[in-house]
Amino acid sequence: MKDDHRSGCPINLSLEVFGDKWSLLIIRDMIFGGKRHFRELLRSQEGISSNILADRLKMLVDEGMLTKTDDPTHKQKAIYSLTEMTIALVPIMAHLGAWGRRYLAVSEELSIRAELMETGGPDLWDRFMDELRCEHLGLPLDGPPRVRATLQAAYEDVIARKTLEGVVA
Amino acid sequence: MKDDHRSGCPINLSLEVFGDKWSLLIIRDMIFGGKRHFRELLRSQEGISSNILADRLKMLVDEGMLTKTDDPTHKQKAIYSLTEMTIALVPIMAHLGAWGRRYLAVSEELSIRAELMETGGPDLWDRFMDELRCEHLGLPLDGPPRVRATLQAAYEDVIARKTLEGVVA
C-alpha cells in the first residue's frame, strides 16, 4: 500500500485527489455537461490537451472517482461513469460556483447554471444527485430527470438572447 | 488588464485562484489554526517549502484573498489577514472536510475539527465567519469568540487521549 500522503487531514487528502487545475473541470463536464467519452471531454471550454486528459482520467479511475467501461455500440469507445464519491461533490460544485459568481469576473452564459444551482439550494442538489445516480449507477429514479435539462435549457436561452442582441446591435 | 483566463466559468475561475495543492492549505491554517505570520505558516502539517509559501502568499494577496500589513510589535514581521472573499470559503472548507472524512483515509486527530464543523452545520459556520470577520477585518462581534477555541480544544483532547492510550498500551 502506498501511504505517501502529506498528512491525514481531510482537506489535504481531498486536495491530493482533485486539487489541481483540471480534475474538477473534467468532473464538472461530466456532471453538468453529461459528457461520457474521451473526445467529448477533450472539447472543454478551457481546452485541455489530450495527454493531460488521459493522465487525469487514469488517475481519477485509480482513485475511485470514476469507472471506465466499454461502449457496446462502438468497439473503440470507452464510457466513463461517475461514482457515488464524485456525485457527492455536487454540493461542493454548487458552492464553488456561487463563490466564483460572487467574487470573480464570470461570464453570464457560463454562470447561469451556477446561479440556478444557488437559488435551487440543497433540494435541487439532491434531485440532481438522484438523477446522476440513475444515469451513472443505474439506480431507480421516480419521475423523469429534469435538473440537467433545465440547467442546459437556461444556458441555451442566454446564448440565444446574446446572439439576438448581437444581431440587433 | 490581464485577461488570460481559460474561461469565464465560475468553477474554472475559482480553480484559477486556489486550485492547486497549497493555496487552500495556507487558508486552512489561517482559518482553523489562527496563523498570521510567515514562519507560523511554514510549520504546516504538510511541510510547505519557503519559496512556495512566499510565492503563494504573494499571489493570494494579488488576488484579493489576503491582505498584508506590518506588525507593530516587530519590524520584520508581516501580518497576513483574511478578506471577506476568503472568509466566505468557510462553508466550502466544511464541505471539503466532510467529503474527505467520508471517502478518504483521514487520521482521527486531524479530522475531529471537520467532524465538529459537519455536525455544527451552517449555524456554526456563520458564527465562525463572524468570529473571523472580527479577528481579521475588525468588525464588531457580540459575545466572545468560541468556535475556533472549541475546535482546537477538541483536537487537543484527541491528541491527549491518543498519547494516554499509547502510554497504557
Next chain:
DNA sequence: GCAACTGCTTTTGAAATGAAAGCAGTTTTC
C-alpha cells in the same frame, strides 16, 4: 554581544505541463 528569529531569495535538479503530431483500429458515407 551573541544567539535566535524575522520574512523571505537563490540555487539546482526533478517533475509536471502543454502543444502538436501521430497511430492502429473502427465506423460512417457515398
Next chain:
DNA sequence: GAAAACTGCTTTCATTTCAAAAGCAGTTGC
C-alpha cells in the same frame, strides 16, 4: 467497397513549475 472521419489514446519535445536546501540582511531578546 474505398475513402474519409472518428475512436481513445501515446509520443515527442520545449517550457514551466515544484521542491529541498542553504543563505541572507536585518531585528529582537537576554
